[in-house]
Amino acid sequence: MHQLTLAEIARGLADKKFSSEELTRTLLARINQLDPQLNSFISVTEELAISQARAADARRAAGENGPLLGAPIAHKDLFCTQGIRTSCGSKMLDNFKAPYDATVVSKLAEAGAVTLGKTNMDEFAMGSANESSHYGPVKNPWNLEHVPGGSSGGSAAAVAARLLPAATATDTGGSIRQPAALTSLTGLKPTYGRVSRWGMIAYASSLDQGGPLARTAEDCALLLQGMAGFDAKDSTCIDEPVPDYSASLNNSLEGLRIGLPKEYFGAGLDPRIADLVQASVKELEKLGAVVKEISLPNMQHAIPAYYVIAPAEASSNLSRFDGVRFGYRCENPVDLTDLYKRSRGEGFGIEVQRRIMVGAYALSAGYYDAYYLQAQKIRRLIKNDFMAAFNEVDVILGPTTPNLAWKIGAKNNDPVAEYLEDVYTITANLAGLPGLSMPAGFVDGLPVGVQLLAPYFQEGRLLNVAHRYQQVTDWHTRAPTGF
Numbered sequence: 001m002h003q004l005t006l007a008e009i010a011r012g013l014a015d016k017k018f019s020s021e022e023l024t025r026t027l028l029a030r031i032n033q034l035d036p037q038l039n040s041f042i043s044v045t046e047e048l049a050i051s052q053a054r055a056a057d058a059r060r061a062a063g064e065n066g067p068l069l070g071a072p073i074a075h076k077d078l079f080c081t082q083g084i085r086t087s088c089g090s091k092m093l094d095n096f097k098a099p100y101d102a103t104v105v106s107k108l109a110e111a112g113a114v115t116l117g118k119t120n121m122d123e124f125a126m127g128s129a130n131e132s133s134h135y136g137p138v139k140n141p142w143n144l145e146h147v148p149g150g151s152s153g154g155s156a157a158a159v160a161a162r163l164l165p166a167a168t169a170t171d172t173g174g175s176i177r178q179p180a181a182l183t184s185l186t187g188l189k190p191t192y193g194r195v196s197r198w199g200m201i202a203y204a205s206s207l208d209q210g211g212p213l214a215r216t217a218e219d220c221a222l223l224l225q226g227m228a229g230f231d232a233k234d235s236t237c238i239d240e241p242v243p244d245y246s247a248s249l250n251n252s253l254e255g256l257r258i259g260l261p262k263e264y265f266g267a268g269l270d271p272r273i274a275d276l277v278q279a280s281v282k283e284l285e286k287l288g289a290v291v292k293e294i295s296l297p298n299m300q301h302a303i304p305a306y307y308v309i310a311p312a313e314a315s316s317n318l319s320r321f322d323g324v325r326f327g328y329r330c331e332n333p334v335d336l337t338d339l340y341k342r343s344r345g346e347g348f349g350i351e352v353q354r355r356i357m358v359g360a361y362a363l364s365a366g367y368y369d370a371y372y373l374q375a376q377k378i379r380r381l382i383k384n385d386f387m388a389a390f391n392e393v394d395v396i397l398g399p400t401t402p403n404l405a406w407k408i409g410a411k412n413n414d415p416v417a418e419y420l421e422d423v424y425t426i427t428a429n430l431a432g433l434p435g436l437s438m439p440a441g442f443v444d445g446l447p448v449g450v451q452l453l454a455p456y457f458q459e460g461r462l463l464n465v466a467h468r469y470q471q472v473t474d475w476h477t478r479a480p481t482g483f
């Protein structure tokens with residue numbers, strides 16, 4: 001039963017082949033048995049899951065139907081869940097039980113999804129390897145010595161290991177797409193404003209966006225359908241109707257114009273990944289797509305701009321964790337300054353402290369113009385590059401990551417080496433565009449992902465291309481040995 005996708009589960013539940021409670025118990029047992037190898041969960045919410053599953057079964061018995069009714073999922077541990085620890089992967093929030101549900105959590109609960117637990121993540125979503133978590137690193141099920149990517153590494157490892165069919169995640173600079181690539185999943189970062197950020201603990205508010213991680217594009221469509229939509233509680237959430245994402249999955253790709261940015265295929269890209277990306281292009285050509293070389297000339301400035309803007313916003317967002325109102329408080333402070341200093345010094349890990357310092361520096365009076373303002377200008381240039389490209393093509397295709405999943409610990413002494421892994425993903429966040437990563441093969445037993453980018457609100461187009469690709473390839477169906 002653990003091999004089933006969300007779409008298959010929906011059919012099985014509708015046909016009464018099994019109940020949600022049966023399925024939920026099977027997956028909870030699997031998590032208990034296998035997760036010690038992976039460390040993909042911070043909390044398993046067994047009681048909640050069983051009661052939600054029973055409620056979903058009762059709703060079905062009463063005649064209700066729906067693709068997520070009774071479907072087991074998990075939430076990245078930065079979505080607030082009422083009465084349940086919401087740690088953000090940090091010692092700072094280890095004792096924090098959210099007083100309310102995030103909009104994404106309540107929307108999915110209303111649709112009948114069953115929450116199996118909260119997944120591990122890089123502390124405050126800062127990282128690309130899931131090594132900065134207070135709860136320890138997450139292992140990649142394809143090779144337990146390697147990272148699963150981050151910051152949504154727990155959601156990715158759990159779904160890849162068939163502990164559950166799908167999970168929520170967030171993407172500030174690649175945290176849905178990069179772990180999807182490194183664990184052979186399909187992951188979608190929606191357009192900025194498509195999914196409510198209310199109750200999603202903020203890292204960099206102008207870049208953060210929630211989205212689905214699943215094995216197939218078809219499942220991403222189902223989960224996104226449950227997550228997307230206007231929310232008056234998030235002032236940046238956009239009041240645009242949500243299309244039926246499943247309805248366009250099978251659209252023809254005849255004449256689809258795919259842009260390959262020449263800057264994506266230069267030095268720094270593992271040539272074995274480049275080959276698999278080219279192979280995926282060939283498959284899409286067979287389906288009717290036409291390929292064109294394009295240029296994104298400002299791409300080289302994306303990493304420096306992102307690593308000014310994201311820390312700047314983080315330094316402001318994380319100032320609320322001061323040891324006073326909630327979260328970690330140091331022992332026996334001698335005065336207020338000592339309370340602030342030690343609560344933050346002891347509660348935050350090293351990477352979070354580094355980002356707060358970089359961000360505060362970039363925003364300080366003497367350096368604001370030189371760094372923050374400059375980075376914002378680059379951000380506009382990057383957006384302009386995409387707008388020009390989308391005059392010529394319908395989607396942009398390239399690698400999701402320049403390298404394969406690396407060994408746990410390999411980049412620990414070199415934060416910049418880890419930042420460079422985000423080279424292909426962060427531009428979509430800077431521009432607010434939707435992006436998807438889909439499985440495209442393996443090198444040395446480690447998964448490779450292909451990234452697709454589209455104009456604003458064209459999530460349906462991305463899912464359509466990925467779904468058609470998945471009908472003629474089987475990378476997304478392969479399971480890691482031992483899981």
Ligand code: GLN
Nearest residue numbers: 125126127172173174175
């Ligand atoms: N690796 C990037 C960072 O550390 C992106 C993380 C994310 O998308 N949350 O900022």
